[in-house]
Amino acid sequence: MSLPPIPQLDPATFRWHPSPDDSRAVRRLGLGTEAWVGLRGPNSRGQYDNYLNTTLRIEAADLSLAGLARHLADALVHLRFDHPEVACTTAWSSEYGPPHIIYTPPTCDAEALQWAWAAVTTRSTSQTGLQVAAQIGKQRQIDPAKSLPPVTLVVVADVQNEEALLAAGARVDVLGVFNHIHWDSISARVFVGDLLRRLGEQLGASKAETASSQYVWGSEIANLNVPVLDACKVGVGALGEDYKKTRDEFIAALLKSGSSWGLPVAADTGAPRTIWRTFTVEQSAAIKAAIKTQLGPNYTVTHLGHAAMVLALLRARPLPADAPDTIALASPLPVNGRRYLQGDAAQRYGSCQAGASVEFAPLREWAVDESNADAVRTTLGALAMHVKDGYEYWLRNEFQLAVDQAKGNFLASVLGSYVSSYVNV
Template sequence: MVPDTIFSSLNPSLYGWQQSPQDLSLWQRRALSNECMWFPRPKDLHELFICTSIALNSPIPRPTLDPAAAQAWQILRFQVPELALTAHAACSKDDAGAGDPAVYMQYQTPQSQVEVDAWIDRTSHFEFGQGMQAFKDLRAKILLKKYKHDSDKTFLFLRAQNQNNSNDLVDNVQIMLYADHQVVDGTGIKILLGKYLSLLASALSKPAEKLQVGIKWHESYKNLSPPWIQHMNEDQVTSGPEYEELVAHIRDIILEKLKTNPGLPLSPTTKPATTQETHFITLSPAQTSTILQAVKRVLGPSSNITHLCHAAIVLALLRASPPAVQPSETQTIYSPCWLNGRRYLNPTPSCPSPTTNYIPICLSFAPLIFTNIDELVLTSTATKCDTQEKLLKVCRMSTEQYTNIRERTSMLPECVNLFEDIGRMMLLENSNMQSRQSMTEPSSQKNHKSQDSSQTAEPFFLSDGLTEQYISHAYPSSPSQTRPILTVQTVQFAAHAEQNLYIPPSPLSPALLSKISKISI
């Protein structure tokens, strides 16, 4: 049970970065909101990956590319210290000696260039070969390379492709970034990739002898991002009756209502999958434009592809798990929607444009509520017209829900205490499980039982697929630059899914489902 402390007023000053009196090179702050829920979860569930393929405007020798790539990674490490954050749990005790575990984010200031070079060696790998490699192959290589240094929160993998039969010239490059969800969210990793590509283009434009630059690593802590709670805009409510009402609403949704949602059947397997499966459907600009124009023509100017895709999720969910024939109290779906909260932040000197530059986790939560779901179910004999009719109906509901969320002015504070209390309860449960481990059945048997009993999982959007405001089409991206050094061809983003999901055959077009990420929470 979540305690009533979730209604306590928020004190942003508690979350500021503080220098450790015992170790002056160590900086730490209290973990904030979602950060607390990620810490107790298994490490492999933290994984975020973003991959891009880029074309170089002019082929370059590999000996030119590798040092430029390493230089860009090093500068990014200085500009974004969050790349090297760690997290730990400690017990915060009151005057009576009682206390609960609390999570802290930590940053250790490098003491020398040698220390930074060792970090770069651990967290990056460059290779050279022929042809493009699949997303899953690049991901597997990252996980293999970082296996021995799993505490690092980031990793850069760069694969250079040789030009035709040349053994040295490079004309195309694949870049994959790994990041731990403890330190960034989906928007944050997109911003990271955009910053890295900008730095890479800058490094490639310089002669090799000018790549080495002196960096004052002992001052890198100055680039730490202030926690978002310290620069929210004035509309964010942190106390009072309105705040408590919002907190109670979110608590009821997350702890009660989500449990009543139907789930998508899991794919039946005889043994756990050893690799994560991710499938991408890429729409061309022409296809995207056609769909968007059709959505706005049929549904109105306020509807968009995201609303359509969310409607498709709901129809697929109801097709797979239709509600009971008899009316009940569960004839409503509370579809989880994790929201990018950066538009609720004020600019700061270190982050003048938080919507496009703030990297740490900044998420809020709001449900999309779909009522009378028994009227939305597609039967096995549904025609194309039936499907279109239901899809339009659900899409109108989706647009209305997204509009309601967009019109709310306070979206960030109401989740903070709840998420932090959930994180503390997860920590306590993990501790209790460890203490009981010797008295219970072997973990392999428990895992087997858990897999057997888990029949469904809930889908939600991982991303809206929009990347242009974080990742430019070409770099350098300055309008004064007449000829780009590199051009971005594709961007793919994925996170770890806890289970493989199966959606039965449906008359819905695969194109409408192209941006749906099937992730279990």
């Protein structure tokens, strides 16, 4: 497959620079995943919104839903100083190009707290946080297009109103609504963990202790993430032909996925549909242990889940009886890119996605009679092995994070050009 020229990655292009519009602010150009999920139209319609729900049991006395929201807002201010990414905004110089990510420090604690209060809302409802997430997702398709801030927190409980005191042991869901420009799934989970730990510290502290915190706003700019290309273990500017060859191969694999076997594509935009399954800590540990016992110590839930996805696709859209060898499934996917960064990057906020791609060809070789449980188990095991080999083929490259940034920029350019040409017809 012949590709158009792919621009070189220049780290300077994606660094933080003073904003031309505000002397207090800094900004940088979106890179990789940020670029393509940050195309203004789809992002403003909620196409890439992420949701993360956490269930709490309240034991603190004299606490209402509104009071809990105020404590969360205080915790959010604290996290903002250490991780300013939570308060970035976005701006577009073109409807069809990547966004600029902007950080503007507040002038004082009061302004920071006002921002945090706007980011935390409450819902007195019998719905769970996940049901609220589904409702928000549907409404995003109906409401006027609007790009969300990095994170909005919705505090959900079955109470008469937000000022009613929560009974001991009451269930409260904290739903995080994340704009994918600013997060990946790893950083969203790290953030929620940090937020809840800070909340616990505040609930256990005296009012004098929580009121005494002061922040030197403006100095937190130094806490912004080092841009991905500058944080890579490998020097991006010195990447050679091996990198270029792998980059082009990876982009070709991405393009191949567009014509591979999959679910029928409809003209209308539907609401997101996710079926959630909840497991206890003990159940989760048992599942992980069973995978390693059955498949091997280096296999994970991800390998088995990807394998199961292939069989789920073949159930939802079976192959014709005379399916030729040319029918294949090309399955690209994001992976945690922090392994390619310098230093301790495990707690890094923001988006840091590398990628892999697995091809199942010919696809008919993986079809199985689901009434035969032994055959299904055997096929799942073989698929998991194939998936693991596919991941390792890409992830062994020390420059794979840079490869994925180039792929993301390329994808943003292609999608932006497509939307632009479609709108201007």
